[in-house]
Amino acid sequence: MSVTKKAKFQLKPLQIAMAGIIAALYVVLCLPFASFSFGMVQFRLAEVLTVLPAFTPMAIPGVFLGCFLSNILNPNNLGLIDIFGGSLASLAAALTTYWLAKPYRRILLAERRPEYRKEEANTWKKRFMRFVMLFPPILFNAIVVGSYLPYLLLEHDPTTLEIIGSIASIFLSQSVVIYVLGMGLVLALEKAKFPVESK
Numbered sequence: 110m111s112v113t114k115k116a117k118f119q120l121k122p123l124q125i126a127m128a129g130i131i132a133a134l135y136v137v138l139c140l141p142f143a144s145f146s147f148g149m150v151q152f153r154l155a156e157v158l159t160v161l162p163a164f165t166p167m168a169i170p171g172v173f174l175g176c177f178l179s180n181i182l183n184p185n186n187l188g189l190i191d192i193f194g195g196s197l198a199s200l201a202a203a204l205t206t207y208w209l210a211k212p213y214r215r216i217l218l219a220e221r222r223p224e225y226r227k228e229e230a231n232t233w234k235k236r237f238m239r240f241v242m243l244f245p246p247i248l249f250n251a252i253v254v255g256s257y258l259p260y261l262l263l264e265h266d267p268t269t270l271e272i273i274g275s276i277a278s279i280f281l282s283q284s285v286v287i288y289v290l291g292m293g294l295v296l297a298l299e300k301a302k303f304p305v306e307s308k
Contacts, residue, residue: 124167125167127167127171128167128168128170128171128174130171131158131168131171131172132171132172132175133175134158134175135155135158135171135172135175135176135178135179136175136178136179136182137155138154138155138157138158139153139155139175139179140179140182140183140184142154143183143184143185146179146183147183147185148258148262149255149258149259149262149274149275149279150278150282151278151279151282152282152285152286153282153283153286154286154290155175155176155179156246156250156286156291157286157287157290157291157294158171158172158175159172159199159202159203159206159246159291160206160243160287160291160292160295162203162204162206162207162210163206163207163209163210163213163214163242163243163295164210164214164298164303164304164305164306165304165305165306166207166308168203168207169200169203169204169207172199172203173196173200173203176195176196176199177196180192180195180196187258187261187262190257190260191254191257191261194253194254195250195253195254198249198250198252198253199246199249199250201245202246202248202249202250203245203246205249206243206245206246209241209242209244209245210238211308212234213235213238213239213242214305214308216235216238217299217305218305221302239292239295240288243287243288243291243295246283246287247280247283247284247287248280250279250283251276251277251279251280251283252276254279255272255275255276255277255279255280256272258275258279259271259272259275
């Protein structure tokens with residue numbers, strides 16, 4: 110077995126562990142705050158972890174599994190629609206974030222090269238990419254989760270205005286969590302030189 114193949118094989122347990130840790134963190138950040146993590150008006154702190162797929166693909170199953178377990182363990186379980194609908198929305202958002210962040214990862218890898226010179230920095234492009242790559246969790250959750258929650262939580266058939274209000278509410282709360290707390294996490298990970306995938 111070549112050294113390269115051996116190294117790739119040795120990384121697999123670490124990658125699995127990373128996905129597991131992210132899933133566990135999601136649950137820990139969600140369930141203790143269940144009173145405001147679920148519902149049409151929600152502020153789910155665990156969504157801060159949705160920025161991680163921008164750095165590594167192992168965050169994709171981590172975020173998906175974390176959301177899935179949180180929705181199952183929700184003290185006021187909303188049923189299969191929420192368990193699968195919310196989790197699949199998170200999965201789609203994580204995949205999209207990973208895909209959109211490809212140019213961002215290239216910038217980070219270029220900056221970490223020993224021969225990199227600061228005058229080569231493309232600061233505006235990096236700032237723009239940060240905002241673009243973090244948008245999918247806001248959009249997917251607002252549209253998908255915001256659309257079905259009124260049907261699960263209200264005792265009557267929701268009006269169009271109530272559905273729009275639910276979508277807007279989740280859009281705003283997700284925006285705060287991701288563009289304030291999540292952006293802070295992104296900047297911290299950049300500074301700490303968190304490992305990023307080359308793809």
